[in-house]
Amino acid sequence: MEINNRPLSCNVSSEDVYRMLDGYFEGIDATRSETLSSHLKNCDCCSDVMQFQLGLRTVIGSGCREELPDDVRQRLLESLHKLR
Amino acid sequence: MVADQATFVEDTEPFMASLYSTAVRLSGNRTDAEDLVQETYLRAFRSYDKFEAGTNLRAWLFRILTNAHINRYRARQRRPEETDMDDVEDLYLYRRIRDEARISMSAEDQLMQYFSEAEVVSAVEALPDAYRMAVLLADVEGFSYKEIAEILEIPVGTVMSRLHRGRKMLEKALYDFAVSRGIAPDDDTALDEVSADASS
Structure with a gap:
């Protein structure tokens, strides 16, 4: 399938969305990064995308967290105390 | 200033839960994760005198964890295939x-x-x-x-x-x-x- 990285309805490219999301503007000139930052502040479309992407990261993050069971903690600590 | 092995346990214990959590997701099961964390602590203890006190201990421990994981599963490719x-x-x-x-x-x-x-x-x-x-x-x-x-x-x-x-x-x-x-x-x-x- 041909990849189709269509721009958003506000005409911002997906690459720029990711740039704004990460606050990472390396490789693009200062004028353009300022334009993007000020666009972001006023654009409902971009802010919705970003909220969605950040929400996705939150979902991934909280879904993957694993509790440390007490018995495992105890065993690990015991082996740590034997280290000296 | 280098870190002191005498304080190793109290320095590193606060990161045990997050190391374990990551180890479970890396190894795919709890038994291997426990081994992996144990190995991480052992390696960290042995080279703790090389850790520069005051720098990022949590990142240092995670570096040891991910390296230990990579060494264990050397059969798997370290670099992802860039296809697809x-x-x-x-x-x-x-x-x-x-x-x-x-x-x-x-x-x-x-x-x-x-x-x-x-x-x-x-x-x-x-x-x-x-x-x-x-x-x-x-x-x-x-x-x-x-x-x-x-x-x-x-x-x-x-x-x-x-x-x-x-x-x-x-x-x-x-x-x-x-x-x-x-x-x-x-x-x-x-x-x-x-x-x-x-x-x-």
């Missing part, structure tokens, strides 16, 4: 599921209507190692891109591209779960207008 990954469209999930309830619902709540936490875990565990490590360090442990670069000993640009690709692969895998349960249309239907463009 670029096929996933940018903002894959957003373009497919965000339209309907955008006003009333948070992104998190909307996402969880399409797949479960267990599916998130299995999608993450199915990622190639290099992508999985980057995603876990960023999205679960909250390390900065610069810290991840130091932990994995790769340039920041590589961190970003692995995260970008890894997250897109996750988006695709999660969407596929929703499709398989019949709560999202399959890709051909969802992307009617794109197919029409491609065939014209």
Whole structure:
């Protein structure tokens, strides 16, 4: 399938969305990064995308967290105390 | 100033829970995760005199953890294969599921209507190692891109591209779960207008 990285309805490219999301503007000139930052502040479309992407990261993050069971903690600590 | 082995346990214990959590996702099960954390602590203890006190201890421990994991599973490729990954469209999930309830619902709540936490875990565990490590360090442990670069000993640009690709692969895998349960249309239907463009 041909990849189709269509721009958003506000005409911002997906690459720029990711740039704004990460606050990472390396490789693009200062004028353009300022334009993007000020666009972001006023654009409902971009802010919705970003909220969605950040929400996705939150979902991934909280879904993957694993509790440390007490018995495992105890065993690990015991082996740590034997280290000296 | 170098770190002192006498304070090793109290210095490092606060990071045990997050090391274990990451170890479970890296190794895929609790038994191996416990071994991996134990090995991490042993290695860390032995080289603790090389750790510079006052620098980032948490990142240092995660560097030992990921290295220990890589050494264990040397058979698996350290570098991801770069095939097939670029096929996933940018903002894959957003373009497919965000339209309907955008006003009333948070992104998190909307996402969880399409797949479960267990599916998130299995999608993450199915990622190639290099992508999985980057995603876990960023999205679960909250390390900065610069810290991840130091932990994995790769340039920041590589961190970003692995995260970008890894997250897109996750988006695709999660969407596929929703499709398989019949709560999202399959890709051909969802992307009617794109197919029409491609065939014209």
